[in-house]
Amino acid sequence: MVLNDDLEERPEAADELRARAADAPRSEDIDVTDVFDDRFVAEHTDFDTFDDLVAASPSDAESAAELELVPDGTWDEFVAEHTVFDDEEELVLEARDHWVATQLDIEA
DSSP states (O other): OOOOOHHSSSSSHHHHHHHHHHHHHHOOOOOOOTTHHOOOOOOOBBSSHHHHHHEEEEEEEESSSGGGGGOOTHHHHHHHBBSSSHHHHHHHHHHHHHHHHHHHOOOO
16 A cells, blocks of 8 residues: 555655656546456465456356355455455455555555
8 A cells, every 4th residue: 555655755756656646547437357366366366367366265256257156255265265364345445555556666
């Protein structure tokens, strides 16, 4: 997660980061595999890809494309066992922060 202190330590000015944000692609739909990219998944889970993570989950889903088959709340125990996160919410929030940092070309 990027904090104000992190921004103060960066050589780029806040204006440059604002410009990057303004130039970042805009879309109503963000593909879940973009948020949970291979780098994030490999660094924080027992899996290499988000498809692998979803396929191993306690659900009928075999890939990220079938993520809607994963019942709400069923991932918490799985996430705690197979990732560095305590639950699904922590996993999702960290993936979101990683995606934003990637879009702005800053390290998370």
